[in-house]
Amino acid sequence: MNEIWTSIRRTPYQSLSAFLILFFTLFLSLMLFVSLTFLYSTLSYLETKPQVTVYFQNKTPENQIFKVRDELLSSGKVLNIKYISKNEAFNIYKQLNKDNPLLLEMVSADILPPSLEIYAKKPVYLPEIAEYLKKQGDIDEVQYEKDIVDKLLVLTNTIRKIALIFFSYLILMSIVVLTTTILFKIALKESEIILLKLIGATNFYIRKPYIIESLFLGIAASVLSFGIFSLLALYFNPFLQSYLKGISSLSVNVFNYQLIIWPFNYIFFTIVFISTSIFGAIIATVASYIATNKYLKV
Amino acid sequence: MIAFDKVTKKFPLGNTALNDVSFEIDDNQFVFLVGPSGAGKTSILKMITQELKPTSGLIIIDDFDITDKNFSQKINLRRKIGIIFQDFKVLIDKNVFENIAVSLKVIGADYSLIKSEVKRVLEIVGLAKKGMVFPLQLSAGELQRVAIARAVIGDRNIILADEPTGNLDPKTSWDIMKIFKKLEGKRTIIIATHNTDIVNSFQKRVLALKEGTIIKDLRKGGYDL
Numbered sequence: 275m276n277e278i279w280t281s282i283r284r285t286p287y288q289s290l291s292a293f294l295i296l297f298f299t300l301f302l303s304l305m306l307f308v309s310l311t312f313l314y315s316t317l318s319y320l321e322t323k324p325q326v327t328v329y330f331q332n333k334t335p336e337n338q339i340f341k342v343r344d345e346l347l348s349s350g351k352v353l354n355i356k357y358i359s360k361n362e363a364f365n366i367y368k369q370l371n372k373d374n375p376l377l378l379e380m381v382s383a384d385i386l387p388p389s390l391e392i393y394a395k396k397p398v399y400l401p402e403i404a405e406y407l408k409k410q411g412d413i414d415e416v417q418y419e420k421d422i423v424d425k426l427l428v429l430t431n432t433i434r435k436i437a438l439i440f441f442s443y444l445i446l447m448s449i450v451v452l453t454t455t456i457l458f459k460i461a462l463k464e465s466e467i468i469l470l471k472l473i474g475a476t477n478f479y480i481r482k483p484y485i486i487e488s489l490f491l492g493i494a495a496s497v498l499s500f501g502i503f504s505l506l507a508l509y510f511n512p513f514l515q516s517y518l519k520g521i522s523s524l525s526v527n528v529f530n531y532q533l534i535i536w537p538f539n540y541i542f543f544t545i546v547f548i549s550t551s552i553f554g555a556i557i558a559t560v561a562s563y564i565a566t567n568k569y570l571k572v
Numbered sequence: 573m574i575a576f577d578k579v580t581k582k583f584p585l586g587n588t589a590l591n592d593v594s595f596e597i598d599d600n601q602f603v604f605l606v607g608p609s610g611a612g613k614t615s616i617l618k619m620i621t622q623e624l625k626p627t628s629g630l631i632i633i634d635d636f637d638i639t640d641k642n643f644s645q646k647i648n649l650r651r652k653i654g655i656i657f658q659d660f661k662v663l664i665d666k667n668v669f670e671n672i673a674v675s676l677k678v679i680g681a682d683y684s685l686i687k688s689e690v691k692r693v694l695e696i697v698g699l700a701k702k703g704m705v706f707p708l709q710l711s712a713g714e715l716q717r718v719a720i721a722r723a724v725i726g727d728r729n730i731i732l733a734d735e736p737t738g739n740l741d742p743k744t745s746w747d748i749m750k751i752f753k754k755l756e757g758k759r760t761i762i763i764a765t766h767n768t769d770i771v772n773s774f775q776k777r778v779l780a781l782k783e784g785t786i787i788k789d790l791r792k793g794g795y796d797l
Contacts (some may be wrong), residue, residue, distance in 0.1 A: 473650060474653075474678055
Protein backbone atom coordinates (compact mmCIF):
# COMPACT_ATOMS: atom_id res chain seq x y z
CA MET A 275 0.00 0.00 0.00
CA ASN A 276 2.91 2.29 0.87
CA GLU A 277 4.51 1.69 -2.52
CA ILE A 278 1.24 2.46 -4.33
CA TRP A 279 0.80 5.68 -2.40
CA THR A 280 4.44 6.69 -3.03
CA SER A 281 4.07 6.02 -6.75
CA ILE A 282 0.84 8.05 -6.92
CA ARG A 283 2.48 10.90 -5.00
CA ARG A 284 5.52 10.93 -7.28
CA THR A 285 3.44 11.10 -10.49
CA PRO A 286 0.31 12.88 -9.26
CA TYR A 287 -0.96 14.26 -12.59
CA GLN A 288 -0.63 10.98 -14.48
CA SER A 289 -2.27 9.13 -11.59
CA LEU A 290 -5.08 11.69 -11.46
CA SER A 291 -5.71 11.42 -15.21
CA ALA A 292 -5.70 7.62 -15.04
CA PHE A 293 -8.13 7.78 -12.11
CA LEU A 294 -10.44 10.27 -13.86
CA ILE A 295 -10.49 8.23 -17.08
CA LEU A 296 -11.31 5.13 -15.09
CA PHE A 297 -13.95 7.00 -13.12
CA PHE A 298 -15.68 8.50 -16.18
CA THR A 299 -15.55 5.18 -18.02
CA LEU A 300 -16.90 3.25 -15.08
CA PHE A 301 -19.53 5.82 -14.19
CA LEU A 302 -20.72 6.01 -17.80
CA SER A 303 -20.68 2.21 -18.07
CA LEU A 304 -22.53 1.88 -14.80
CA MET A 305 -25.24 4.37 -15.79
CA LEU A 306 -25.47 2.76 -19.23
CA PHE A 307 -25.61 -0.70 -17.70
CA VAL A 308 -28.38 0.23 -15.27
CA SER A 309 -30.33 2.15 -17.93
CA LEU A 310 -30.03 -0.73 -20.39
CA THR A 311 -30.95 -3.22 -17.70
CA PHE A 312 -34.06 -1.16 -16.98
CA LEU A 313 -34.84 -0.88 -20.68
CA TYR A 314 -34.17 -4.56 -21.22
CA SER A 315 -36.37 -5.66 -18.34
CA THR A 316 -39.10 -3.22 -19.39
CA LEU A 317 -38.97 -4.67 -22.90
CA SER A 318 -39.07 -8.17 -21.46
CA TYR A 319 -42.06 -7.09 -19.43
CA LEU A 320 -43.76 -5.64 -22.49
CA GLU A 321 -42.92 -8.72 -24.53
CA THR A 322 -45.13 -10.76 -22.25
CA LYS A 323 -48.10 -8.45 -22.83
CA PRO A 324 -49.12 -9.29 -26.42
CA GLN A 325 -51.48 -12.20 -26.40
CA VAL A 326 -53.26 -14.66 -28.59
CA THR A 327 -56.96 -14.78 -27.94
CA VAL A 328 -58.77 -17.86 -29.13
CA TYR A 329 -62.58 -17.90 -29.26
CA PHE A 330 -64.19 -21.31 -29.16
CA GLN A 331 -67.51 -22.19 -30.68
CA ASN A 332 -70.46 -21.77 -28.36
CA LYS A 333 -71.12 -25.49 -28.07
CA THR A 334 -67.54 -26.41 -27.19
CA PRO A 335 -67.48 -28.28 -23.86
CA GLU A 336 -65.23 -26.91 -21.15
CA ASN A 337 -63.14 -30.12 -20.93
CA GLN A 338 -62.22 -29.69 -24.63
CA ILE A 339 -61.09 -26.09 -23.92
CA PHE A 340 -59.10 -27.22 -20.86
CA LYS A 341 -57.43 -29.94 -22.95
CA VAL A 342 -56.18 -27.29 -25.40
CA ARG A 343 -55.09 -25.09 -22.46
CA ASP A 344 -53.15 -27.94 -20.81
CA GLU A 345 -51.39 -28.88 -24.04
CA LEU A 346 -50.29 -25.28 -24.51
CA LEU A 347 -49.08 -25.00 -20.93
CA SER A 348 -47.01 -28.17 -21.30
CA SER A 349 -45.35 -26.81 -24.49
CA GLY A 350 -43.00 -24.60 -22.39
CA LYS A 351 -43.70 -21.62 -24.62
CA VAL A 352 -46.57 -20.18 -22.65
CA LEU A 353 -46.26 -17.91 -19.66
CA ASN A 354 -49.89 -17.79 -18.64
CA ILE A 355 -53.32 -18.74 -19.95
CA LYS A 356 -56.49 -17.14 -18.75
CA TYR A 357 -59.79 -18.95 -19.37
CA ILE A 358 -62.78 -16.65 -19.96
CA SER A 359 -66.00 -18.61 -19.61
CA LYS A 360 -69.27 -17.51 -21.20
CA ASN A 361 -70.42 -16.00 -17.89
CA GLU A 362 -67.14 -14.17 -17.34
CA ALA A 363 -67.27 -12.88 -20.90
CA PHE A 364 -70.77 -11.59 -20.21
CA ASN A 365 -69.62 -9.88 -16.99
CA ILE A 366 -66.83 -8.18 -18.91
CA TYR A 367 -69.32 -7.13 -21.56
CA LYS A 368 -71.64 -5.74 -18.89
CA GLN A 369 -68.80 -3.83 -17.29
CA LEU A 370 -67.76 -2.35 -20.62
CA ASN A 371 -71.29 -1.30 -21.56
CA LYS A 372 -72.73 -0.40 -18.20
CA ASP A 373 -73.74 3.03 -19.48
CA ASN A 374 -75.67 1.62 -22.44
CA PRO A 375 -78.70 -0.41 -21.23
CA LEU A 376 -79.84 -1.03 -24.79
CA LEU A 377 -76.72 -3.00 -25.62
CA LEU A 378 -77.01 -4.90 -22.37
CA GLU A 379 -80.57 -5.97 -23.16
CA MET A 380 -79.57 -7.33 -26.56
CA VAL A 381 -76.88 -9.70 -25.31
CA SER A 382 -77.00 -12.68 -23.00
CA ALA A 383 -74.28 -15.05 -21.78
CA ASP A 384 -75.40 -17.73 -24.24
CA ILE A 385 -74.30 -15.87 -27.32
CA LEU A 386 -70.82 -14.96 -26.04
CA PRO A 387 -68.15 -17.56 -26.85
CA PRO A 388 -65.76 -18.96 -24.24
CA SER A 389 -62.15 -17.98 -24.88
CA LEU A 390 -58.56 -18.38 -23.81
CA GLU A 391 -56.17 -15.44 -23.44
CA ILE A 392 -52.68 -16.80 -23.99
CA TYR A 393 -49.51 -14.92 -22.95
CA ALA A 394 -46.34 -16.32 -24.49
CA LYS A 395 -42.94 -16.39 -22.78
CA LYS A 396 -41.46 -14.68 -25.85
CA PRO A 397 -43.31 -12.90 -28.66
CA VAL A 398 -41.63 -15.16 -31.24
CA TYR A 399 -43.78 -18.00 -29.96
CA LEU A 400 -47.04 -16.17 -30.71
CA PRO A 401 -47.28 -17.08 -34.43
CA GLU A 402 -46.54 -20.75 -33.58
CA ILE A 403 -49.23 -20.75 -30.90
CA ALA A 404 -51.72 -19.11 -33.29
CA GLU A 405 -50.97 -21.72 -35.98
CA TYR A 406 -51.37 -24.53 -33.46
CA LEU A 407 -54.74 -23.19 -32.34
CA LYS A 408 -56.05 -22.81 -35.88
CA LYS A 409 -55.50 -26.53 -36.41
CA GLN A 410 -57.65 -27.47 -33.41
CA GLY A 411 -61.37 -28.33 -33.77
CA ASP A 412 -64.17 -26.23 -32.25
CA ILE A 413 -62.27 -22.99 -32.88
CA ASP A 414 -64.30 -20.01 -33.97
CA GLU A 415 -61.54 -17.41 -34.30
CA VAL A 416 -57.89 -16.88 -33.40
CA GLN A 417 -56.79 -13.27 -32.86
CA TYR A 418 -53.38 -11.84 -32.31
CA GLU A 419 -51.75 -8.51 -33.16
CA LYS A 420 -49.20 -9.74 -35.69
CA ASP A 421 -48.02 -6.27 -36.71
CA ILE A 422 -47.49 -5.12 -33.15
CA VAL A 423 -45.63 -8.32 -32.27
CA ASP A 424 -43.40 -8.01 -35.34
CA LYS A 425 -42.59 -4.35 -34.59
CA LEU A 426 -41.89 -5.13 -30.96
CA LEU A 427 -39.57 -7.96 -31.97
CA VAL A 428 -37.66 -5.72 -34.39
CA LEU A 429 -37.43 -2.98 -31.74
CA THR A 430 -36.16 -5.23 -28.96
CA ASN A 431 -33.62 -6.95 -31.22
CA THR A 432 -32.33 -3.60 -32.50
CA ILE A 433 -31.99 -2.19 -29.00
CA ARG A 434 -30.11 -5.28 -27.83
CA LYS A 435 -27.71 -5.10 -30.78
CA ILE A 436 -27.11 -1.36 -30.29
CA ALA A 437 -26.48 -1.92 -26.57
CA LEU A 438 -23.96 -4.66 -27.32
CA ILE A 439 -22.13 -2.54 -29.90
CA PHE A 440 -22.12 0.50 -27.60
CA PHE A 441 -20.81 -1.54 -24.66
CA SER A 442 -18.04 -3.09 -26.77
CA TYR A 443 -17.10 0.35 -28.09
CA LEU A 444 -17.03 1.80 -24.58
CA ILE A 445 -14.83 -1.01 -23.26
CA LEU A 446 -12.45 -0.76 -26.23
CA MET A 447 -12.19 3.02 -25.99
CA SER A 448 -11.61 2.97 -22.26
CA ILE A 449 -8.82 0.39 -22.64
CA VAL A 450 -7.18 2.41 -25.45
CA VAL A 451 -7.37 5.73 -23.55
CA LEU A 452 -6.30 4.17 -20.29
CA THR A 453 -3.41 2.33 -21.94
CA THR A 454 -2.21 5.62 -23.42
CA THR A 455 -2.43 7.37 -20.06
CA ILE A 456 -0.57 4.58 -18.28
CA LEU A 457 1.98 4.60 -21.11
CA PHE A 458 2.70 8.26 -20.36
CA LYS A 459 3.18 7.36 -16.73
CA ILE A 460 5.40 4.38 -17.54
CA ALA A 461 7.39 6.35 -20.13
CA LEU A 462 8.80 8.37 -17.25
CA LYS A 463 10.17 5.13 -15.86
CA GLU A 464 11.52 3.75 -19.11
CA SER A 465 15.15 3.82 -18.02
CA GLU A 466 14.23 2.17 -14.70
CA ILE A 467 12.41 -0.62 -16.51
CA ILE A 468 15.31 -1.17 -18.91
CA LEU A 469 17.74 -1.22 -16.00
CA LEU A 470 15.61 -3.74 -14.15
CA LYS A 471 15.50 -5.95 -17.24
CA LEU A 472 19.28 -5.77 -17.59
CA ILE A 473 19.90 -6.79 -14.00
CA GLY A 474 17.66 -9.83 -14.38
CA ALA A 475 14.18 -8.81 -13.29
CA THR A 476 11.34 -10.95 -14.60
CA ASN A 477 8.55 -9.33 -16.59
CA PHE A 478 6.16 -10.05 -13.73
CA TYR A 479 8.44 -8.29 -11.24
CA ILE A 480 8.46 -5.18 -13.45
CA ARG A 481 4.76 -5.27 -14.22
CA LYS A 482 3.57 -5.96 -10.69
CA PRO A 483 3.72 -2.41 -9.25
CA TYR A 484 2.00 -0.91 -12.29
CA ILE A 485 -0.73 -3.52 -12.28
CA ILE A 486 -1.28 -3.18 -8.53
CA GLU A 487 -1.46 0.60 -8.80
CA SER A 488 -3.89 0.38 -11.72
CA LEU A 489 -5.98 -2.13 -9.78
CA PHE A 490 -6.05 0.26 -6.85
CA LEU A 491 -7.11 3.16 -9.09
CA GLY A 492 -9.68 0.93 -10.84
CA ILE A 493 -11.28 -0.15 -7.59
CA ALA A 494 -11.19 3.39 -6.16
CA ALA A 495 -12.91 4.67 -9.32
CA SER A 496 -15.50 1.87 -9.03
CA VAL A 497 -16.27 2.80 -5.43
CA LEU A 498 -16.70 6.47 -6.37
CA SER A 499 -18.86 5.60 -9.40
CA PHE A 500 -21.03 3.32 -7.31
CA GLY A 501 -21.34 5.94 -4.55
CA ILE A 502 -22.56 8.57 -7.00
CA PHE A 503 -24.88 6.06 -8.68
CA SER A 504 -26.39 5.11 -5.30
CA LEU A 505 -27.04 8.76 -4.46
CA LEU A 506 -28.69 9.30 -7.86
CA ALA A 507 -30.78 6.15 -7.42
CA LEU A 508 -31.99 7.35 -4.02
CA TYR A 509 -32.72 10.80 -5.41
CA PHE A 510 -34.72 9.52 -8.40
CA ASN A 511 -36.45 6.71 -6.52
CA PRO A 512 -39.71 8.65 -5.85
CA PHE A 513 -39.88 9.74 -9.52
CA LEU A 514 -39.34 6.16 -10.72
CA GLN A 515 -41.97 4.91 -8.30
CA SER A 516 -44.60 7.17 -9.85
CA TYR A 517 -43.34 6.60 -13.41
CA LEU A 518 -43.34 2.81 -13.13
CA LYS A 519 -46.64 2.71 -11.29
CA GLY A 520 -48.52 -0.43 -12.25
CA ILE A 521 -45.38 -2.45 -12.83
CA SER A 522 -44.93 -4.43 -9.65
CA SER A 523 -41.42 -5.59 -10.50
CA LEU A 524 -38.88 -5.63 -13.29
CA SER A 525 -36.31 -8.35 -13.58
CA VAL A 526 -33.66 -9.73 -15.89
CA ASN A 527 -32.52 -13.28 -16.31
CA VAL A 528 -28.85 -13.62 -15.36
CA PHE A 529 -27.50 -17.16 -15.80
CA ASN A 530 -30.94 -18.60 -15.02
CA TYR A 531 -31.26 -16.40 -11.96
CA GLN A 532 -34.14 -13.93 -12.04
CA LEU A 533 -32.53 -10.72 -10.77
CA ILE A 534 -35.10 -8.19 -9.61
CA ILE A 535 -33.96 -4.71 -10.52
CA TRP A 536 -37.12 -2.84 -9.63
CA PRO A 537 -38.00 -1.97 -6.95
CA PHE A 538 -34.37 -1.25 -6.01
CA ASN A 539 -33.04 -3.82 -3.59
CA TYR A 540 -29.81 -4.76 -1.81
CA ILE A 541 -29.09 -7.77 -4.05
CA PHE A 542 -29.26 -5.61 -7.18
CA PHE A 543 -27.05 -2.94 -5.61
CA THR A 544 -24.54 -5.55 -4.43
CA ILE A 545 -24.36 -7.14 -7.87
CA VAL A 546 -23.96 -3.70 -9.50
CA PHE A 547 -21.12 -2.86 -7.09
CA ILE A 548 -19.33 -6.18 -7.60
CA SER A 549 -19.73 -5.97 -11.40
CA THR A 550 -18.42 -2.39 -11.49
CA SER A 551 -15.41 -3.30 -9.33
CA ILE A 552 -14.60 -6.37 -11.44
CA PHE A 553 -15.04 -4.36 -14.66
CA GLY A 554 -12.82 -1.55 -13.30
CA ALA A 555 -10.19 -4.03 -12.15
CA ILE A 556 -10.19 -5.86 -15.49
CA ILE A 557 -9.84 -2.78 -17.71
CA ALA A 558 -7.17 -1.30 -15.41
CA THR A 559 -5.21 -4.57 -15.42
CA VAL A 560 -5.52 -5.11 -19.17
CA ALA A 561 -4.49 -1.49 -19.88
CA SER A 562 -1.42 -1.60 -17.62
CA TYR A 563 -0.45 -5.03 -19.00
CA ILE A 564 -0.56 -3.68 -22.58
CA ALA A 565 1.26 -0.48 -21.57
CA THR A 566 4.16 -2.29 -19.87
CA ASN A 567 4.57 -4.65 -22.83
CA LYS A 568 6.17 -1.87 -24.85
CA TYR A 569 9.18 -1.63 -22.53
CA LEU A 570 9.77 -5.29 -21.77
CA LYS A 571 11.42 -6.23 -25.03
CA VAL A 572 14.99 -5.48 -23.89
CA MET B 573 34.65 -17.49 -19.11
CA ILE B 574 33.46 -15.19 -21.86
CA ALA B 575 34.27 -16.17 -25.44
CA PHE B 576 33.49 -14.40 -28.70
CA ASP B 577 34.09 -16.48 -31.80
CA LYS B 578 34.00 -14.68 -35.17
CA VAL B 579 31.23 -12.37 -34.01
CA THR B 580 29.85 -9.91 -36.53
CA LYS B 581 27.11 -7.38 -35.94
CA LYS B 582 25.59 -5.53 -38.84
CA PHE B 583 22.70 -3.15 -38.39
CA PRO B 584 19.75 -3.11 -40.81
CA LEU B 585 20.91 0.16 -42.41
CA GLY B 586 24.19 -1.49 -43.32
CA ASN B 587 26.69 -0.10 -40.81
CA THR B 588 28.87 -2.70 -39.13
CA ALA B 589 29.39 -2.50 -35.36
CA LEU B 590 31.61 -5.59 -35.06
CA ASN B 591 33.42 -7.47 -37.76
CA ASP B 592 34.63 -11.03 -37.17
CA VAL B 593 35.63 -10.41 -33.56
CA SER B 594 37.12 -13.26 -31.54
CA PHE B 595 38.55 -13.25 -28.01
CA GLU B 596 38.36 -15.11 -24.72
CA ILE B 597 38.25 -13.64 -21.22
CA ASP B 598 38.98 -15.94 -18.31
CA ASP B 599 37.10 -15.87 -15.02
CA ASN B 600 38.15 -13.03 -12.69
CA GLN B 601 40.23 -11.37 -15.39
CA PHE B 602 40.49 -7.57 -15.58
CA VAL B 603 40.15 -6.29 -19.15
CA PHE B 604 40.02 -2.86 -20.72
CA LEU B 605 38.22 -2.36 -24.02
CA VAL B 606 39.74 0.67 -25.69
CA GLY B 607 39.21 2.42 -28.96
CA PRO B 608 37.69 5.53 -30.46
CA SER B 609 33.95 6.22 -30.43
CA GLY B 610 32.14 3.80 -32.73
CA ALA B 611 34.91 1.20 -32.50
CA GLY B 612 32.50 -1.40 -31.10
CA LYS B 613 33.26 -1.32 -27.34
CA THR B 614 29.65 -0.77 -26.26
CA SER B 615 28.41 -3.33 -28.81
CA ILE B 616 30.57 -5.99 -27.15
CA LEU B 617 29.15 -5.11 -23.72
CA LYS B 618 25.59 -5.07 -25.09
CA MET B 619 26.09 -8.49 -26.61
CA ILE B 620 27.24 -9.87 -23.27
CA THR B 621 24.07 -8.49 -21.64
CA GLN B 622 22.04 -9.73 -24.63
CA GLU B 623 20.71 -6.30 -25.48
CA LEU B 624 22.14 -6.92 -28.95
CA LYS B 625 22.24 -10.15 -30.90
CA PRO B 626 25.11 -10.85 -33.27
CA THR B 627 24.40 -11.19 -36.97
CA SER B 628 26.78 -14.14 -37.05
CA GLY B 629 29.27 -15.87 -34.78
CA LEU B 630 29.19 -17.53 -31.40
CA ILE B 631 29.18 -16.06 -27.88
CA ILE B 632 29.79 -18.34 -24.90
CA ILE B 633 29.31 -17.11 -21.32
CA ASP B 634 29.86 -19.52 -18.42
CA ASP B 635 29.39 -22.51 -20.75
CA PHE B 636 26.13 -21.12 -22.13
CA ASP B 637 25.91 -20.48 -25.85
CA ILE B 638 23.85 -17.29 -25.67
CA THR B 639 23.59 -17.11 -29.46
CA ASP B 640 21.68 -20.38 -29.54
CA LYS B 641 18.10 -19.75 -30.65
CA ASN B 642 16.86 -22.08 -27.92
CA PHE B 643 18.81 -20.31 -25.17
CA SER B 644 16.36 -19.79 -22.32
CA GLN B 645 18.57 -18.67 -19.45
CA LYS B 646 18.63 -14.97 -20.33
CA ILE B 647 17.24 -13.82 -16.97
CA ASN B 648 19.50 -16.14 -14.95
CA LEU B 649 22.56 -15.06 -16.91
CA ARG B 650 21.74 -11.36 -16.45
CA ARG B 651 21.56 -12.01 -12.71
CA LYS B 652 25.27 -12.88 -12.85
CA ILE B 653 26.18 -9.62 -14.55
CA GLY B 654 26.58 -6.20 -12.94
CA ILE B 655 26.47 -3.18 -15.26
CA ILE B 656 27.89 0.29 -14.73
CA PHE B 657 26.94 3.07 -17.13
CA GLN B 658 28.60 6.35 -17.97
CA ASP B 659 25.40 8.20 -17.00
CA PHE B 660 25.04 6.13 -13.78
CA LYS B 661 21.36 5.21 -14.38
CA VAL B 662 20.46 5.48 -10.73
CA LEU B 663 16.78 5.61 -9.83
CA ILE B 664 16.18 9.19 -8.76
CA ASP B 665 13.04 8.45 -6.77
CA LYS B 666 14.82 5.85 -4.64
CA ASN B 667 17.42 6.46 -1.98
CA VAL B 668 20.94 4.98 -2.08
CA PHE B 669 19.95 1.92 -0.06
CA GLU B 670 16.96 1.21 -2.34
CA ASN B 671 19.03 1.78 -5.48
CA ILE B 672 21.52 -0.85 -4.43
CA ALA B 673 18.93 -3.20 -2.94
CA VAL B 674 17.06 -3.40 -6.25
CA SER B 675 19.82 -5.68 -7.55
CA LEU B 676 18.93 -8.26 -4.90
CA LYS B 677 15.20 -7.58 -4.85
CA VAL B 678 14.84 -8.63 -8.48
CA ILE B 679 16.19 -12.07 -7.61
CA GLY B 680 13.81 -12.42 -4.67
CA ALA B 681 16.37 -12.13 -1.84
CA ASP B 682 14.92 -11.73 1.65
CA TYR B 683 15.12 -8.44 3.47
CA SER B 684 17.70 -9.46 6.11
CA LEU B 685 20.14 -10.56 3.38
CA ILE B 686 19.47 -7.37 1.39
CA LYS B 687 20.13 -5.25 4.47
CA SER B 688 23.45 -6.91 5.34
CA GLU B 689 24.69 -7.07 1.73
CA VAL B 690 23.84 -3.42 1.01
CA LYS B 691 25.67 -2.43 4.19
CA ARG B 692 28.70 -4.44 3.09
CA VAL B 693 28.92 -2.96 -0.43
CA LEU B 694 28.25 0.56 0.84
CA GLU B 695 31.43 0.20 2.85
CA ILE B 696 33.36 -1.08 -0.18
CA VAL B 697 32.34 1.97 -2.25
CA GLY B 698 32.79 4.42 0.63
CA LEU B 699 29.15 5.44 1.08
CA ALA B 700 28.50 3.76 4.43
CA LYS B 701 26.83 6.84 5.88
CA LYS B 702 24.75 7.79 2.85
CA GLY B 703 22.30 4.92 2.63
CA MET B 704 19.21 7.06 3.19
CA VAL B 705 20.31 9.92 0.92
CA PHE B 706 18.53 10.48 -2.40
CA PRO B 707 20.48 10.75 -5.69
CA LEU B 708 19.75 14.46 -6.13
CA GLN B 709 21.81 15.10 -3.00
CA LEU B 710 24.86 13.21 -4.33
CA SER B 711 27.82 14.29 -6.46
CA ALA B 712 28.63 12.60 -9.78
CA GLY B 713 31.38 10.55 -8.16
CA GLU B 714 29.03 9.38 -5.44
CA LEU B 715 26.38 8.48 -8.01
CA GLN B 716 28.91 6.32 -9.83
CA ARG B 717 29.81 4.66 -6.52
CA VAL B 718 26.12 3.83 -6.06
CA ALA B 719 26.08 2.33 -9.57
CA ILE B 720 29.17 0.27 -8.78
CA ALA B 721 27.66 -0.93 -5.51
CA ARG B 722 24.51 -1.96 -7.37
CA ALA B 723 26.62 -3.84 -9.92
CA VAL B 724 28.80 -5.77 -7.47
CA ILE B 725 26.22 -6.74 -4.86
CA GLY B 726 25.26 -10.40 -4.58
CA ASP B 727 26.61 -13.09 -6.85
CA ARG B 728 27.24 -10.91 -9.87
CA ASN B 729 30.59 -12.25 -11.00
CA ILE B 730 30.86 -10.35 -14.28
CA ILE B 731 31.13 -6.58 -14.01
CA LEU B 732 30.69 -4.57 -17.19
CA ALA B 733 31.51 -0.87 -17.06
CA ASP B 734 30.79 1.36 -20.04
CA GLU B 735 32.89 4.53 -19.74
CA PRO B 736 32.54 4.57 -15.93
CA THR B 737 34.74 7.66 -15.59
CA GLY B 738 33.41 9.45 -18.68
CA ASN B 739 31.43 12.01 -16.70
CA LEU B 740 33.87 12.43 -13.83
CA ASP B 741 36.76 14.76 -13.10
CA PRO B 742 40.28 13.18 -12.98
CA LYS B 743 40.48 12.89 -9.18
CA THR B 744 37.04 11.29 -8.87
CA SER B 745 37.88 9.01 -11.79
CA TRP B 746 40.87 7.69 -9.87
CA ASP B 747 38.77 7.19 -6.76
CA ILE B 748 36.30 5.16 -8.80
CA MET B 749 39.08 3.11 -10.37
CA LYS B 750 40.41 2.33 -6.90
CA ILE B 751 37.12 0.59 -6.18
CA PHE B 752 37.59 -1.56 -9.30
CA LYS B 753 41.12 -2.29 -8.08
CA LYS B 754 39.65 -3.60 -4.80
CA LEU B 755 37.46 -6.01 -6.80
CA GLU B 756 40.31 -7.27 -8.96
CA GLY B 757 40.74 -11.04 -8.89
CA LYS B 758 37.31 -11.58 -7.35
CA ARG B 759 35.14 -10.87 -10.42
CA THR B 760 35.54 -10.70 -14.16
CA ILE B 761 35.78 -6.98 -14.88
CA ILE B 762 35.44 -5.50 -18.35
CA ILE B 763 35.80 -1.74 -18.63
CA ALA B 764 35.21 0.15 -21.86
CA THR B 765 37.07 3.45 -21.63
CA HIS B 766 38.78 6.32 -23.40
CA ASN B 767 40.84 7.22 -20.38
CA THR B 768 44.48 6.78 -21.47
CA ASP B 769 46.01 7.50 -18.06
CA ILE B 770 43.94 4.92 -16.29
CA VAL B 771 44.59 2.18 -18.84
CA ASN B 772 48.31 2.93 -18.87
CA SER B 773 48.48 3.00 -15.10
CA PHE B 774 46.62 -0.27 -14.46
CA GLN B 775 48.75 -2.39 -16.84
CA LYS B 776 45.97 -4.96 -17.35
CA ARG B 777 44.86 -6.81 -20.42
CA VAL B 778 43.78 -4.44 -23.19
CA LEU B 779 41.58 -5.28 -26.17
CA ALA B 780 41.98 -2.44 -28.65
CA LEU B 781 39.22 -1.97 -31.21
CA LYS B 782 38.99 0.05 -34.37
CA GLU B 783 36.02 0.14 -36.76
CA GLY B 784 34.55 -3.00 -35.27
CA THR B 785 37.71 -5.08 -35.40
CA ILE B 786 40.16 -6.08 -32.67
CA ILE B 787 43.47 -4.59 -33.69
CA LYS B 788 45.47 -5.47 -30.57
CA ASP B 789 45.12 -7.86 -27.64
CA LEU B 790 47.79 -6.93 -25.08
CA ARG B 791 48.10 -9.10 -21.98
CA LYS B 792 49.61 -6.31 -19.90
CA GLY B 793 49.25 -3.36 -22.11
CA GLY B 794 48.58 0.31 -22.08
CA TYR B 795 46.45 2.55 -24.24
CA ASP B 796 48.23 2.09 -27.54
CA LEU B 797 46.23 2.33 -30.75
